[in-house]
Amino acid sequence: MQWTCNCDGFCTGMCRYIRMEELVTSLFKDFLDVEEESDQGKMFHPTFITTVRALKVEPLNKLMAELKSTVNNGDVV
Numbered sequence: 792m793q794w795t796c797n798c799d800g801f802c803t804g805m806c807r808y809i810r811m812e813e814l815v816t817s818l819f820k821d822f823l824d825v826e827e828e829s830d831q832g833k834m835f836h837p838t839f840i841t842t843v844r845a846l847k848v849e850p851l852n853k854l855m856a857e858l859k860s861t862v863n864n865g866d867v868v
């Protein structure tokens with residue numbers, strides 16, 4: 792699915808940031824924050840972003856936390 796700017800005539804580029812915010816919001820709301828209950832009754836996240844590189848785990852977690860806070864107006868959730 793290709794994104795295209797719908798601005799009429801003069802585009803400041805803001806449309807791209809607005810769309811990016813919608814997409815990142817959806818990434819958390821519709822995927823990463825979704826919890827499901829397993830057959831054993833345990834809650835788990837079926838969709839997650841991770842890395843097998845030990846040195847990258849902490850920086851990735853920090854990045855995701857900051858990304859999430861930016862789409863939640865800085866509120867820690």
Ligand SMILES: [Zn+2]
Pocket residue numbers: 796797798801802803804805806807
């Ligand atoms: Zn535009």
